Amino acid sequence: MSESIKAGVLGATGAVGQRFIQALENHPWFEVTSLAASERSAGKTYGKAANWRLESNIPDNVRDMEVVPVDPKKVDADVVFSALPSDYAKTVEAEFAKEGFAVASNASAFRTAEDVPLVVPEVNADHLGLIDVQQDNRGWDGYIVTNPNCSTIIMVPTLKPLMQFGLEAVQVATMQAVSGAGYNGVSSMAILDNIVPYIGGEEEKMETEPLKLLGEFDGSEITFADIDISASCNRVPVMDGHTESIWAKMADKPSPEQVKEAFLNFKPDLGDLPTEPEEVIIVREEADRPQPRLDRNMGNGMSVSVGRIREGIRYTAMGHNTIRGAAGASVLNAELLHKMGKL
Amino acid sequence: MSESIKAGVLGATGAVGQRFIQALENHPWFEVTSLAASERSAGKTYGKAANWRLESNIPDNVRDMEVVPVDPKKVDADVVFSALPSDYAKTVEAEFAKEGFAVASNASAFRTAEDVPLVVPEVNADHLGLIDVQQDNRGWDGYIVTNPNCSTIIMVPTLKPLMQFGLEAVQVATMQAVSGAGYNGVSSMAILDNIVPYIGGEEEKMETEPLKLLGEFDGSEITFADIDISASCNRVPVMDGHTESIWAKMADKPSPEQVKEAFLNFKPDLGDLPTEPEEVIIVREEADRPQPRLDRNMGNGMSVSVGRIREGIRYTAMGHNTIRGAAGASVLNAELLHKMGKL
Amino acid sequence: MSESIKAGVLGATGAVGQRFIQALENHPWFEVTSLAASERSAGKTYGKAANWRLESNIPDNVRDMEVVPVDPKKVDADVVFSALPSDYAKTVEAEFAKEGFAVASNASAFRTAEDVPLVVPEVNADHLGLIDVQQDNRGWDGYIVTNPNCSTIIMVPTLKPLMQFGLEAVQVATMQAVSGAGYNGVSSMAILDNIVPYIGGEEEKMETEPLKLLGEFDGSEITFADIDISASCNRVPVMDGHTESIWAKMADKPSPEQVKEAFLNFKPDLGDLPTEPEEVIIVREEADRPQPRLDRNMGNGMSVSVGRIREGIRYTAMGHNTIRGAAGASVLNAELLHKMGKL
Amino acid sequence: MSESIKAGVLGATGAVGQRFIQALENHPWFEVTSLAASERSAGKTYGKAANWRLESNIPDNVRDMEVVPVDPKKVDADVVFSALPSDYAKTVEAEFAKEGFAVASNASAFRTAEDVPLVVPEVNADHLGLIDVQQDNRGWDGYIVTNPNCSTIIMVPTLKPLMQFGLEAVQVATMQAVSGAGYNGVSSMAILDNIVPYIGGEEEKMETEPLKLLGEFDGSEITFADIDISASCNRVPVMDGHTESIWAKMADKPSPEQVKEAFLNFKPDLGDLPTEPEEVIIVREEADRPQPRLDRNMGNGMSVSVGRIREGIRYTAMGHNTIRGAAGASVLNAELLHKMGKL
Structure with a gap:
């Protein structure tokens, strides 16, 4: 070294x-x-x-x-x-x-x-x-x-390649791991055999942070992206890995196949940073992926896995919330x- | 008797x-x-x-x-x-x-x-x-x-009172209990510490059954309701109780307060059937309800609990999938x- | 009333x-x-x-x-x-x-x-x-x-009928529900997909409280029972219901069948107290019972269920820790x- | 290579x-x-x-x-x-x-x-x-x-160093992961929020296999060890890692400290096999270890972790059931x- x-x-x-x-x-x-x-x-x-x-x-x-x-x-x-x-x-x-x-x-x-x-x-x-x-x-x-925020990070790399299609609106329902709340953040009595359909402040973050991230910087200030984002955040009995059901409305109405291509072609060049994952977005073809237990450690926890790209456009995104997300x-x-x- | x-x-x-x-x-x-x-x-x-x-x-x-x-x-x-x-x-x-x-x-x-x-x-x-x-x-x-289907039943009683506002489109992400798949339907290795973002045939049912249920019968046939429904169905490590994050788009653009009133006023008269719940829809005021473990047995398992009614219109619905839902x-x-x- | x-x-x-x-x-x-x-x-x-x-x-x-x-x-x-x-x-x-x-x-x-x-x-x-x-x-x-203590209560009603056989020593390994630690007692990150082989103070209580409970009262003081109890207490991802693997060493060396009879014959007469369960001890014949999810509410949560009585003498006891146990x-x-x- | x-x-x-x-x-x-x-x-x-x-x-x-x-x-x-x-x-x-x-x-x-x-x-x-x-x-x-068998393998390396103290009897209560039963072996409905106090054939294996493993080979046949082993096997909602509460009765009545030393000194020389763990037995000092989620991958899943060595002699052993155990x-x-x- x-x-x-x-x-x-x-x-x-x-x-x-x-x-x-x-x-x-x-x-x-x-x-x-x-x-x-x-x-x-x-x-x-x-x-x-x-x-x-x-x-x-x-x-x-x-x-x-x-x-x-x-x-x-x-x-x-x-x-x-x-x-x-x-x-x-x-x-x-x-x-x-x-x-x-x-x-x-x-x-x-x-x-x-x-x-x-x-x-x-x-x-x-x-x-x-x-x-x-x-x-x-x-x-x-x-x-x-x-x-x-962790739930934003999992989603935003998948929204970026959709900007080319005129991204107008996003609806996202999250299923977030307990580790996102810190070690004592979620009591076992709160979450065993249960879902908690609320995470304080999370929806506001998911609805605003992407607008800055996807905004344009002109050398002096950021002009926020004009996207209408609506989030419903849920806590689930999973240790690590946030899963998100996403709907993206785009002006150009791309097909699922075009969206998939956009994901596959999204290969930002950061110049080989040490912890940069080989693939920022991993596209899964299986009907039932991504899944947090199986996919959260992909790219050493730095990749976001997506799957189930369907008409809507709908898809599922998942990533490791305390590695990629924090x-x-x-x-x-x-x-x-x-x-x-x-x- | x-x-x-x-x-x-x-x-x-x-x-x-x-x-x-x-x-x-x-x-x-x-x-x-x-x-x-x-x-x-x-x-x-x-x-x-x-x-x-x-x-x-x-x-x-x-x-x-x-x-x-x-x-x-x-x-x-x-x-x-x-x-x-x-x-x-x-x-x-x-x-x-x-x-x-x-x-x-x-x-x-x-x-x-x-x-x-x-x-x-x-x-x-x-x-x-x-x-x-x-x-x-x-x-x-x-x-x-x-x-x-169980996931449809949990949602439809909440859509019915929204018809008066000109219901046009519904997006729903479900978090469904393992009991919905039958006793051997979901292996523990599939679902412990995990989410499975796919349930075979479920999305199709949720997207079509409500159209018949909310349709009009003229004495000889049903005219289906004209609502655009898009569903993303997920399996979660919960024993009983399907939770659903729902977005409802309505022509009249009611406020969350109006939607809440519509839910509260939804009191169909079935004539005191033995297992009819006192309230078909229970409206929860708490920020973090409904939750499957706490609310699935309300109305002896026959009530649907809703909460988190917000701009969007967004809300969460939850009900017992093998009682109310089956x-x-x-x-x-x-x-x-x-x-x-x-x- | x-x-x-x-x-x-x-x-x-x-x-x-x-x-x-x-x-x-x-x-x-x-x-x-x-x-x-x-x-x-x-x-x-x-x-x-x-x-x-x-x-x-x-x-x-x-x-x-x-x-x-x-x-x-x-x-x-x-x-x-x-x-x-x-x-x-x-x-x-x-x-x-x-x-x-x-x-x-x-x-x-x-x-x-x-x-x-x-x-x-x-x-x-x-x-x-x-x-x-x-x-x-x-x-x-x-x-x-x-x-x-909750883990003691689940065990002691099963030890009482064994006193007639000259109970000398007990070894017990517990699998205790999270509710025993109170609402914020066990973090979800501590127990999801996990076992914690330690509960502070619990083993000491299980090893001493039964000696007083099974002791003799002569009108002025208690003479403690002379039994050697050794406990290993574990926390498991279960909401309610403590399960205990018990070994009981008795001077008379009864057969499993005799022990089962002793359990079945244990019918203390309390005079019909309102919350007294019909059966203090429920003997299960199935190879895989008792189980906390299925059996914890038996007798409105006031019965202790036992099963798997085998040579050893070994058996499994289970009861609701915050009802029967608290x-x-x-x-x-x-x-x-x-x-x-x-x- | x-x-x-x-x-x-x-x-x-x-x-x-x-x-x-x-x-x-x-x-x-x-x-x-x-x-x-x-x-x-x-x-x-x-x-x-x-x-x-x-x-x-x-x-x-x-x-x-x-x-x-x-x-x-x-x-x-x-x-x-x-x-x-x-x-x-x-x-x-x-x-x-x-x-x-x-x-x-x-x-x-x-x-x-x-x-x-x-x-x-x-x-x-x-x-x-x-x-x-x-x-x-x-x-x-x-x-x-x-x-x-997987549950035997987790236990036997800890019994071997106890042979020097005249090991006479062992009682073991297991808390076994679902992966031990194969992918479809344990239904989620069987084990979520639950314990199953029975695993077919498992206790017999734990009670007999160690006798052969700890037996003496004279060049033509094995003389089995003379140890009385009694096992109670339980299935728990854990993905990987079998945890075992063990009591070991020894003629020499070693102290917990002597047992700990025996574990630490147990360093068989296999000649640097590729997957041989650096430590066969890892002794944990913390009051609440070993735990399956935290310790199952120690030694690339090939080490057995022990802890809570107490009078009795009692201790807890834990190892990865599908790696070390299979x-x-x-x-x-x-x-x-x-x-x-x-x-």
Whole structure:
């Protein structure tokens, strides 16, 4: 490894924080140098502070690392990955950016800020140009880049290739995994043998974030896409993997076959980023795919699988919500930033 | 009990057959007099033949009853409730109707026949007038009455009150319980920690059956309703209770409040049938209801619960798929037939 | 209803509190007159304060009742049912007893106190004689009666009839439902597609409580039974119903058939208490029973089902952990107290 | 890869067959050259014949391979791995052995045959000496080697190091994953929100197979170990990973600490076989481990994890039932055979 960019994780002990550590293990460019978490955890080794719940052991290099407070003065890193709760992120991420850190955030705090890029590399890499606007506006040495909400990320790569057909309206019903709510987010009594047809704030995010992601950046600001999105979000007894039943209304009325071709031809060139999946969109031909248990780890959890493309246009999309939909998204953003020379 | 109508169950040992027996236990009008099943079961006592899987014991009156073959000559009943597989039902139900039996069928075999009523009592009781047409056409002494597919039944009572607003189009994504596929229909390896985004034939049923149910009967034939329905059907790891995210497009563009009022005012008068629920539609005000585990048994499993009525118009509907959606539906049909003097 | 004993519920909003309210709905002797809960809930109506999660609606009579603080001065009742956390119960239950209330407690706080009866009516009703000792000792006008831990209650009625064979040792591996930990006790991420082989404090309770329950009361104190009990407690993804694989070593080495007879002959005479099940122990003959989903509601949730009695002696026991194992146990104790003239 | 041993899979399309193919993908010694399955599948490509259900894609090299009948004349291989149903294996495996194939079988058909080795490499590698006896007895050019039942394999490596303390008796209650029964073995309606306290034939296997595995081979026959084993087997709603609550009675009455040391010191030297796990037994210190979801893939699914070693002696063991407990077990046996020059 010739390159070594120092990486910190903010909110390192939680479910997404653990996914960050997993994503950065053996990463060719980034090296974990700081793990920051709440006062309760600070001072302990990461192995003691975190209730590690992934199906792999804590990487050896972080187990004995001492957790530091979430404070720019205590964190030694070039880039920090933020898995902070949104209200807390609002002030803390700004402090880090001000102090010169590149902040790759999975929190929602800054997603809607006019001068903060909301990016999915395969969809709107050019929006990273907003970083200059942001630094001008705010006088920061560093900057904040965000990725969207997990249910948005699964859907947006499939909407992007539909823009060519004049995408007008989207209706989406989600079936979301419990890991999306964090380790203690969904009680077993709430979800065993059950569906909960509501996830606070989720529908609003799915209805607005794609408009920014699919919008146009003219060098100074984003003009939002004009698409009418209506979402119904449901929680289901699945560990990982959000499944979405999507209807897309397009002016050009493409056939299912044309939509399938558009998905297959969607091959954005990011320049071989380390965690970029070979296929952003995997098209399944089987009648009963994609399925979360079978398909969530495709492309190391970074691919979105689609299937059942039918008249309507209707289709099913599925992706790993805590990899593609959270930690992996921020890491891919940071890789892109490095490639572009901004990190 | 002054009345005693002799009732048979065809396909008595399966999952829906068991629900028929449960629904008829202690029924004020119907008395189970015949249990018919495949040759493999015939001759055994019901207790031996059936792998009883409900959360209550086999009713004492049927445990020791001998199972007979599915043959009009071997069945002693005024009405037979059919839980037969559809291909088999095609010939067998016709034989029973010819021999003078009233057949209340949960099978799909005759649902689309022009002269066979497809009925949900609260929605289109008047369609039972087709029985006369059917008997004229076919020269049968008995007749066949059908109820729709389980996922259709959960949705249709909520569409009926929307007809007044000029219902034009419906999009529905379902999250269906495993019991809908029968006892061996869904392997645990297929569905634990998983979603299967496909149920064979289900979408076609949801897209066509409501058009007949919501159609107009002029005394001789049904004119189908003109509604564009698009369904995406998913299987989820839930035991009982189908949940549906529904979008309804209406010409009059009613507000969510008007839709809610329409649901609350939907109180069809069936004349106090024994298993008719107090409320066909239960409107939940909570942000996170209805939920299958908590609401499936409302109205003894015969109510449909709705909630989350929002702009769109969007809402969530949920009902018990093997009670309201199957056995209970056929029994309610038979009760209505008796009330109308046809049984 | 000629009798009407005023009943309060302490800790009324939690999972066991809800089961108390359900158990007392339409009870022939007890009428709910007070619902007490934490300061956060006090002052609200019960409908607002409780996150009701049972598969039935909140009884009408309690929905609009105002929740009061857990304070003897604010509670109007003859008997209070306690679903309080154990540490809190330690002081609060004593205050209620001192003020003259009969306290029927599901908490563990006083179970091991020498002068407090730990009772399962079918097992050791005579231990209620300890109430006199307790009142003498402590100078209380009221008293406290406790029931054991849920996993103990499921096992103990099956051990009682084995005492006649010289019961020496018991080994038990449990598979316990998530509801035993309370509504937020087990995260879905902890238990979906998983087993947790540990429940804090549970094994100790299973190893000690039966010794008191099966002990002898001589009018002044309990002599504990001399049985060596070893427990391994596991949490499983089941909503309600604890299943236990039990080995019982007995001096007389009875055959499986003799053990089965002992279970069938175990018919304690409690004098027709309202919630007493027809059969305390239900013996299943099927090779694959009891099962929690199918058998937990037997006897309205108050029966323990056993099966698979084999050489060893080995067998499987299963019962409803929040009915028989918690709220229902306390209510049955209170019914017995009333029958004995102590309430 | 200097070595290339041709490998066939018998019963290649089922759940264990798929695990064989997964285990052999990229194997340094074995190359899949033949896939054999029932007449229904023969003639189709494997991709068409198999309903592939693993969380990884079908390896490219086998997707287009034509499935052949289970017939020694049609199979081109040096070693065949058998995932056949036991009754069928009885005749078929003998035919293959007679024709000169090395048969590494996961079926139970020959496990109890006096001259057929039942082997777990870390436990009784020396029993492979029985192959010579077998070939002498039967006049076969090839031979059959078997591995035990999945629930036995998880337990036996933990019993082996306890033999030094004079192991006398074992009681074990299992909580077994649904994959152990094959793809259609357990219906979702049977196991969602449920436990099934019975698995046909499983307890007998657990009670007898360890006696052969832990027995002594004197060059001509096995003297069975003298241990009294009593098993209670339960099915739980877990996808993969059998969890076992074990009690072990030993003459020397070792302390939990001594048992833990014995586990840690159990490091059989197999000579670096390719799929041999770094640690056969992983000792977990956490109070709530091992857990199937978190620990089943340790050692690439080939390690057994133990924890909660307490007075009793009691402990919990857990391992992957279709890798360590099935396909991986047979592959490890074949690797050992190659190392010993028998393949």
